[in-house]
Amino acid sequence: ASSASRRNRHDINAYPPGPSGLPLLGNVYQIDGMAPWMTFTEWKDTYGDVVYCRQLGTELVILSSEEAARDLLDKRSSNYSDRMHMAMMEPYGFKYNTVFILHDDIWRLHRRIAHHSLREHHVNMFRPTQLRFSDVLLENLAANPDKYHDHFQRFSGSVVLSATFDHDVVDNDDLLTRVVTDTTSLTNRLTSPGNTVLMNFLPILQYVPTWVPGGWRNAAAARKKTERMLNLPFELLNAKIVSGMAGHSIALDALEGLEETNKVDNFEEVVKGACMTLYAAGEETVFLSNARRDHLTDIDFKTASTMMVFLLAMCRNPDAQRRAQQEIDAVIGADRLPDYNDRGLLPYVEAVYREVLRWYPVAPLGIPHASTNDDVYGDWFIPKGSTIIANVWAMSHNPAKYPEPSAFKPERFLDAHGQLTDDNVSYIWGFGRRICPGRHFATNSVWIAIVRMLAAFRFEFQSEFERAGADVKWINSITSVPAPFPCRIVQRQNTTHDL
Numbered sequence: 001a002s003s004a005s006r007r008n009r010h011d012i013n014a015y016p017p018g019p020s021g022l023p024l025l026g027n028v029y030q031i032d033g034m035a036p037w038m039t040f041t042e043w044k045d046t047y048g049d050v051v052y053c054r055q056l057g058t059e060l061v062i063l064s065s066e067e068a069a070r071d072l073l074d075k076r077s078s079n080y081s082d083r084m085h086m087a088m089m090e091p092y093g094f095k096y097n098t099v100f101i102l103h104d105d106i107w108r109l110h111r112r113i114a115h116h117s118l119r120e121h122h123v124n125m126f127r128p129t130q131l132r133f134s135d136v137l138l139e140n141l142a143a144n145p146d147k148y149h150d151h152f153q154r155f156s157g158s159v160v161l162s163a164t165f166d167h168d169v170v171d172n173d174d175l176l177t178r179v180v181t182d183t184t185s186l187t188n189r190l191t192s193p194g195n196t197v198l199m200n201f202l203p204i205l206q207y208v209p210t211w212v213p214g215g216w217r218n219a220a221a222a223r224k225k226t227e228r229m230l231n232l233p234f235e236l237l238n239a240k241i242v243s244g245m246a247g248h249s250i251a252l253d254a255l256e257g258l259e260e261t262n263k264v265d266n267f268e269e270v271v272k273g274a275c276m277t278l279y280a281a282g283e284e285t286v287f288l289s290n291a292r293r294d295h296l297t298d299i300d301f302k303t304a305s306t307m308m309v310f311l312l313a314m315c316r317n318p319d320a321q322r323r324a325q326q327e328i329d330a331v332i333g334a335d336r337l338p339d340y341n342d343r344g345l346l347p348y349v350e351a352v353y354r355e356v357l358r359w360y361p362v363a364p365l366g367i368p369h370a371s372t373n374d375d376v377y378g379d380w381f382i383p384k385g386s387t388i389i390a391n392v393w394a395m396s397h398n399p400a401k402y403p404e405p406s407a408f409k410p411e412r413f414l415d416a417h418g419q420l421t422d423d424n425v426s427y428i429w430g431f432g433r434r435i436c437p438g439r440h441f442a443t444n445s446v447w448i449a450i451v452r453m454l455a456a457f458r459f460e461f462q463s464e465f466e467r468a469g470a471d472v473k474w475i476n477s478i479t480s481v482p483a484p485f486p487c488r489i490v491q492r493q494n495t496t497h498d499l
């Protein structure tokens with residue numbers, strides 16, 4: 001009966017509009033492989049907010065307005081909280097990862113572990129750590145400004161690693177950081193939407209030997225790396241527990257606070273997976289480790305992505321930078337650095353922060369969801385098992401909501417009285433039950449880094465780079481981030497605090 005009713009619903013409702021494609025390939029050749037959000041945003045103009053297309057046998061539904069994303073991913077979240085089927089999950093050892101697992105009981109347990117420590121307000125217990133590492137960030141920037149991307153990376157990696165496993169990164173050669181970044185950079189490459197679709201289509205690629213071109217797809221080698229990455233932080237944490245030196249951390253919180261209430265056999269394995277995902281997901285989006293090495297030969301390919309967007313925005317928009325600094329000088333003065341308690345007193349800085357998130361969202365297509373059952377939305381039929389993409393780029397560049405969307409204009413978040421509007425760009429954190437569980441933590445990290453960097457430094461392009469047109473390269477995969485560019489970071493004259 002259910003298949004009959006499915007057929008009926010399909011018969012009366014058409015698929016959403018979209019470009020016609022070739023038989024087997026679908027629309028794959030029409031999509032910009034480096035920046036698919038650009039193609040999808042053009043399609044919005046032609047076909048509307050809900051677009052259907054196919055990519056090598058995968059059905060895609062692209063939601064390019066906040067309204068459509070909220071209608072489906074938020075309001076019908078019981079049907080839209082799955083992830084796409086990945087032939088790679090099992091052979092590559094990715095089953096530990098919250099981001100990829102299906103909408104099942106293990107995933108719920110992962111979310112409880114994250115929520116337990118990272119829920120709003122509770123997450124503020126990590127603020128002292130975030131403040132401490134922001135001091136280190138400023139010291140490093142003052143001492144060696146040219147290496148700013150290393151310092152951004154160190155800041156974002158340190159805060160999240162300290163919070164998840166109580167692991168202190170003492171230098172740039174930290175073993176755990178190396179193991180995790182090495183593995184996540186491979187994971188990100190393997191799980192990019194394009195590669196996932198290809199591997200679903202040709203699973204035999206998992207056996208490609210490591211020494212031939214494309215050998216990075218070899219499953220046995222990837223699995224070995226993943227296992228090492230999962231076990232190492234727990235070995236280090238266990239050593240601390242045994243010696244009575246373990247401080248507060250999300251992993252310990254989960255082991256001590258949740259075990260009683262969750263009677264699953266492999267609870268420690270679940271905690272390992274959930275915590276490693278928190279670290280890797282936080283690291284991936286706040287600092288990027290998945291650059292396409294083939295496009296980048298001369299730079300370090302790990303960068304703090306949101307902080308990189310901030311830096312680019314400040315270099316390109318000196319007026320916005322100056323205005324934010326004037327606000328900090330007037331409200332805080334030069335005797336101390338801004339603190340979390342000052343956040344409500346600095347509306348222009350808040351507007352800069354929101355505009356950074358909007359201007360170049362670091363996850364321009366979020367992370368694709370999948371539909372569990374057939375559904376009908378308006379006049380359209382959405383088949384079971386479709387990959388559902390929230391086109392965050394189209395939402396943050398909607399000219400009706402954000403006039404001149406490519407311009408960096410923090411004022412768009414302030415009303416005529418200089419008060420903040422209620423638009424806090426929440427769509428950049430994703431939707432429904434899958435919404436980013438690290439968003440409050442990430443907000444605390446990014447805001448404190450931005451406000452303190454503004455208080456202490458001036459940012460500008462290096463003059464030769466500016467004369468040459470200041471054309472910044474972008475590193476794109478699931479995330480999109482400016483590659484490091486030549487820039488001057490100069491300590492502000494009015495800062496009396498000693499860095």
Ligand code: HEM
Nearest residue numbers: 098099278281282285363366367429430431434436438442
């Ligand atoms: C600026 C920083 C960040 C941005 C823009 C961001 C954005 C996102 C987005 C768009 C998603 C997908 C949501 C969806 O499927 O609808 C996501 C998922 C996720 N994020 Fe974040 N994130 C950030 C930082 C963090 C941090 C710091 C952590 C950990 C402390 C974290 C942990 C996660 C996890 C575990 C998921 C997977 C959730 C699931 O599949 O259920 N993120 N994030």
